[in-house]
Ligand SMILES: [Ca+2]
């Protein structure tokens with residue numbers, strides 16, 4: 001192949017790729033399989049249920065901008081049953097700190113973990129600090145606000161919504177969003193367990209764990225395309241998992257302070273097109289290959 005032909009083909013390919021108008025590399029967006037469970041999960045912040053031991057864990061979170069490694073480990077896992085979507089975070093943190101204690105305080109001004117759940121016409125934002133205090137907002141895309149039917153619901157009356165146009169990625173091709181900053185997710189259960197001492201820097205903490213349960217039936221405004229609640233085998237949702245810190249690792253590390261399962265490439269969480277693909281399977285979590293304890297005896301015959 002000549003260099004010019006090669007160049008032409010590259011131009012053609014990049015021409016096609018130019019259709020992708022988002023700052024996260026399309027081929028790097030994370031994919032995950034969320035397994036089904038039948039045993040109950042106790043929402044107490046402790047991830048000691050067998051299901052959490054068996055559930056696949058995300059890769060270690062990396063910097064939102066670059067995808068480069070960051071100083072502390074963060075992992076998320078997802079499970080589900082007919083009633084709830086379950087989310088867990090394992091957060092390594094040598095100095096656990098928190099300030100805010102009132103619902104809808106500006107938790108993003110604390111060290112926090114965040115979970116975004118997207119549907120075609122809207123998405124839900126959830127943030128939590130180590131005091132188990134949350135901040136939550138429900139955003140509706142303006143371009144489908146009328147067509148989706150969401151504009152007809154009392155919850156999303158125009159007078160209750162505040163225009164929002166993203167943080168740093170302000171030219172999303174769908175345009176702006178309308179946020180209900182008074183939204184509370186019905187039936188949400190949340191808990192934090194701190195493995196260490198909170199707001200006491202005289203010691204070194206191991207970190208904190210977060211356990212969340214979102215009722216499927218409270219996601220009807222995200223399911224405006226008629227998707228099944230709870231999901232069916234193979235259904236895919238876009239969900240995002242991140243962690244923001246008020247501190248940064250010292251230079252030369254290029255720590256933005258925002259750490260993500262799947263990087264966005266820009267300082268903006270509000271890009272559902274960059275969220276990981278979470279595929280739901282009806283297979284029991286006991287069938288998950290990743291996350292199971294490693295064999296303790298190396299001489300054990302491999303399973304057939
Ligand atoms: Ca638990």
Ligand SMILES: [Ca+2]
Nearest residue numbers: 197200201205
């Ligand atoms: Ca401490």
